[in-house]
Amino acid sequence: MASVTDLQYVALAVPDLAAEREFFGQTWGLTEVGEEDGMVYFAAEGMPHPYVIRLRRDDERKTDLVGFSAASREDVDALFEQVKAAGAKIIAEPGPVEGLAGDYGFRFFDPDGRAMEVVTGGAQRAHRTLGKGEAIPVGISHVVFHSPNHPALVEFYQRALGFRLSDWIGDFMGFLRCNSAHHRIAVLPGPPALNHIAFDVASVDELMRGLARMHESGIHLSWGPGRHTAGDNTFCYFITPNGNAVEYTSDLEHVDEATWVPTTYQPGPNTIDQWGTGRIITGNVPHAEMTPDKGLWQVPA
Ligand SMILES: [Fe+2]
Known part of the structure; x- marks a missing residue:
């Protein structure tokens, strides 16, 4: 395949x-x-x-x-x-x-x-190793989608694009990889929409520095800082000026293709937020899109 x-x-x-x-x-x-x-x-x-x-x-x-x-x-x-x-x-x-x-x-x-x-065949861009403390994205990490039939969508990406199942949280959230990174796509229930786009930063140090820079720039922290279980990655979520949810993440787990066996994690507050720090700030909760994406079934430019 x-x-x-x-x-x-x-x-x-x-x-x-x-x-x-x-x-x-x-x-x-x-x-x-x-x-x-x-x-x-x-x-x-x-x-x-x-x-x-x-x-x-x-x-x-x-x-x-x-x-x-x-x-x-x-x-x-x-x-x-x-x-x-x-x-x-x-x-x-x-x-x-x-x-x-x-x-x-x-x-x-x-x-x-x-x-x-x-x-x-895209021209590969000259890139560099970021300096210690340079709290900007190393790269794009993953996207999370909502779907009215999320188990079917998880299956579709495996059959169509060759993704492999990394883990599930209950029957609620499926994580898919296309290389050694634990997930490049994850799928949640809900109306067909984009939940968030995540960007890797170099380490938890840059995650925290990035959080401070967002705060100083007037960008509200919507959830975090914290660490997920599936993928073991750290997280801070923010909303862009136009309402797109974006994540700084670090330390996403790398998977050995030959030996990896998917786990189904028990859903719960300590699964999505293993440190518990994501719950410290009142009203600071995981983002959910409640309406279908306005771009569905439109042929893009
Ligand atoms: Fe994420």
């Missing part, structure tokens, strides 16, 4: 592009790398992906596209056959693609109507 090799980018549309652009480029710590046809691109300093966030302006906040990397054109073609066999609606068959993401790919809708791209 063919597998995608990484989560490559998330493309978002927002009403206040200037505010979101300033947030990702100045406050959050991504690097703006280009602007073309109304799209603004941001890369992460520690990762070779050409970009990890794409923004454009729209009257409503919505998720335009989620991009995954493939290792070769042959893998793109094999992944396309898997996606088709899994019953997905195709947007564009494998072929040359425009832009920075890569030179060959295809697009499809997942069963909830999220537009997705599988792409290869």
Whole structure:
């Protein structure tokens, strides 16, 4: 079975592009790398992906596209056959693609109507090892989706894109990997929507420094600081000026593909927040999207 090799980018549309652009480029710590046809691109300093966030302006906040990397054109073609066999609606068959993401790919809708791209051949960006205390994203870490049929969506990503199951929390949250990182996608129940986008920082030290910088920048901490059980990663969650939930995370577990056996963790406060520190601040709770994403079933630019 063919597998995608990484989560490559998330493309978002927002009403206040200037505010979101300033947030990702100045406050959050991504690097703006280009602007073309109304799209603004941001890369992460520690990762070779050409970009990890794409923004454009729209009257409503919505998720335009989620991009995954493939290792070769042959893998793109094999992944396309898997996606088709899994019953997905195709947007564009494998072929040359425009832009920075890569030179060959295809697009499809997942069963909830999220537009997705599988792409290869992107120019790998010169990246660097971040300095100690440099509290900016090393790279994009994972996305979490809500789905009205979340067990079926967990199964779909395995069949279509070659993801492997890492763990479950009860029957509530499924975690999927496409490389050694414990999860690049996780799926929760709920209306079809994006729950959050996570970015790796170098360690818990940078997580705490990033938390302080967000506070000083007037960006409200919505949940954290804390440490999850599935994936063993630390977390701080924030809401961007346009209402997108973003996470700084560190120390995400790496999985040995040959020996890993998925665990089903007992749901509970100490599972999602093993230190208990996420509960200290009253009203500081996990983010949940309550309405369907406005971008579902829309062919993206
Ligand atoms: Fe997360």
